[in-house]
Amino acid sequence: MSHKNQSLGRRDFVKSSVAATSSLLLVKPETAFGYAANSTVSIGLLGCGGRGGSVASDFVNNTDSQVTALADMFTDRLEATREHFDKLQAEKGRKKVSKLFKGPESYLEIVDSDVDMVLIASPPYFHPQHAKASIDAGKHTYLEKPVATDVRGCMEVAALAAKAEGKVNVHVGFQIRYGSHFAEQTRRIHEGALGDIACVNGFYFAGDLGRRSGEGMSAAELKLRNWVFDRALGGDIMVEQNIHIIDVYNWVLNAHPLRAEATAARKVRTDIGDVSDHWIVTYYYPNDVRASFMGTQFLPQWGSVEWRFFGPKGFSEAAYSGGLRIVGENAWVAGADAAAGDKAPEIDPLGDATPLKAQAFVDGIKNGKYDNQLKQGAESTLSAILGRQAAYEGRELSWGELLASDQHWQTDVDIANLG
Numbered sequence: 357m358s359h360k361n362q363s364l365g366r367r368d369f370v371k372s373s374v375a376a377t378s379s380l381l382l383v384k385p386e387t388a389f390g391y392a393a394n395s396t397v398s399i400g401l402l403g404c405g406g407r408g409g410s411v412a413s414d415f416v417n418n419t420d421s422q423v424t425a426l427a428d429m430f431t432d433r434l435e436a437t438r439e440h441f442d443k444l445q446a447e448k449g450r451k452k453v454s455k456l457f458k459g460p461e462s463y464l465e466i467v468d469s470d471v472d473m474v475l476i477a478s479p480p481y482f483h484p485q486h487a488k489a490s491i492d493a494g495k496h497t498y499l500e501k502p503v504a505t506d507v508r509g510c511m512e513v514a515a516l517a518a519k520a521e522g523k524v525n526v527h528v529g530f531q532i533r534y535g536s537h538f539a540e541q542t543r544r545i546h547e548g549a550l551g552d553i554a555c556v557n558g559f560y561f562a563g564d565l566g567r568r569s570g571e572g573m574s575a576a577e578l579k580l581r582n583w584v585f586d587r588a589l590g591g592d593i594m595v596e597q598n599i600h601i602i603d604v605y606n607w608v609l610n611a612h613p614l615r616a617e618a619t620a621a622r623k624v625r626t627d628i629g630d631v632s633d634h635w636i637v638t639y640y641y642p643n644d645v646r647a648s649f650m651g652t653q654f655l656p657q658w659g660s661v662e663w664r665f666f667g668p669k670g671f672s673e674a675a676y677s678g679g680l681r682i683v684g685e686n687a688w689v690a691g692a693d694a695a696a697g698d699k700a701p702e703i704d705p706l707g708d709a710t711p712l713k714a715q716a717f718v719d720g721i722k723n724g725k726y727d728n729q730l731k732q733g734a735e736s737t738l739s740a741i742l743g744r745q746a747a748y749e750g751r752e753l754s755w756g757e758l759l760a761s762d763q764h765w766q767t768d769v770d771i772a773n774l775g
């Protein structure tokens with residue numbers, strides 16, 4: 357089924373009986389941008405799973421915002437998420453969630469509701485459809501990565517950039533770019549700390565993910581709930597998870613790969629889905645820069661995520677677990693106070709990434725200085741897809757060939773009959 361032509365059957369609208377009991381007075385005096393510094397930004401969360409709950413919590417905890425509407429396919433997700441935000445927002449003297457939208461058309465209902473922004477954290481397959489609806493409805497939009505699972509979806513999302521430009525604030529969920537230590541390291545590399553980058557290496561060794569099951573669930577519901585193990589719904593691990601590292605490659609090199617060769621296999625995790633459990637990819641970037649990547653997603657426990665850029669003046673090291681540094685002529689250690697003799701203090705480089713991104717997003721709304729990250733998000737997604745397709749097709753694949761393929765995937769999950 358095409359994500360553009362999904363037959364959206366049953367409409368199931370559940371309006372919460374919860375009254376807005378907060379004492380907080382919402383004042384939205386008109387400014388040039390329709391916002392004032394004292395206006396609370398209302399968030400509609402589309403896709404009430406792990407990431408949506410986490411990012412929306414970062415918004416509530418770090419900005420003047422509140423979740424007022426939720427949309428999801430399933431009642432259990434809606435109820436658990438409402439409970440979480442009612443509690444969190446009560447602690448802050450903010451409103452309760454007042455609207456719940458359920459089912460395959462819930463994305464249309466939430467974008468038509470009175471929220472200021474829509475946070476899209478549904479499975480990747482639905483992102484082009486959900487992003488289009490949100491931007492068409494004139495909502496500020498935070499779209500989780502990847503922007504799509506196929507080439508056509510990426511092109512559709514890139515095309516939305518023109519519609520959004522200057523009218524709404526749009527982010528894509530690559531939070532690493534906002535982490536203060538990652539940003540500082542990249543700034544130094546861009547200033548020439550390593551000289552002209554020669555080559556790159558990175559890896560994403562991840563733990564296996566939990567299987568979701570429940571009594572009475574149909575095969576289709578099980579597939580949707582376990583979307584991450586399904587190629588069409590999630591894009592495969594290279595595109596769904598490893599994309600973060602490929603986005604860093606694009607960010608630091610300020611380019612997208614020109615071609616890739618790759619291999620991938622299902623060797624350990626064979627009980628579920630059709631995605632590969634490990635990946636080995638070589639990307640070729642402009643200026644004859646080669647970047648290797650390796651990923652796994654079957655370890656019995658959490659692994660390690662790291663990347664390094666190498667140049668004539670030195671190399672940079674970064675990891676999710678900390679220890680960011682530059683070694684060589686322009687030595688630097690993240691978080692170290694050289695004057696105090698600090699060598700390598702413990703830092704959590706991801707700790708401030710999503711909070712700072714949430715702050716930048718809300719600041720952009722309030723100041724009327726809108727970002728437009730759709731093209732960059734589509735480019736990073738296509739870069740990950742390039743590696744995926746090179747592995748699937750067992751040959752070197754160029755950027756041009758990938759774009760010309762107009763690859764389009766359709767899920768066999770008929771969401772019209774779910775929920």
Ligand SMILES: NC(=O)c1ccc[n+]([C@@H]2O[C@H](COP(=O)([O-])OP(=O)(O)OC[C@H]3O[C@@H](n4cnc5c(N)ncnc54)[C@H](O)[C@@H]3O)[C@@H](O)[C@H]2O)c1
Pocket residue numbers: 402403404405406407408427428429430433459460462463477478479480482500501502529530531580581596771
């Ligand atoms: N930026 C990051 O670091 C990061 C981390 C994890 C996940 N993500 C991304 O966030 C997104 C969500 O991932 P997750 O881990 O929260 O998944 P999840 O399965 O926990 O949550 C997805 C939610 O979407 C709902 N849903 C499914 N189909 C829907 C539809 N058609 N309409 C409305 N709701 C629907 C599901 O019921 C579920 O509650 C994915 O794109 C994923 O790649 C990003």
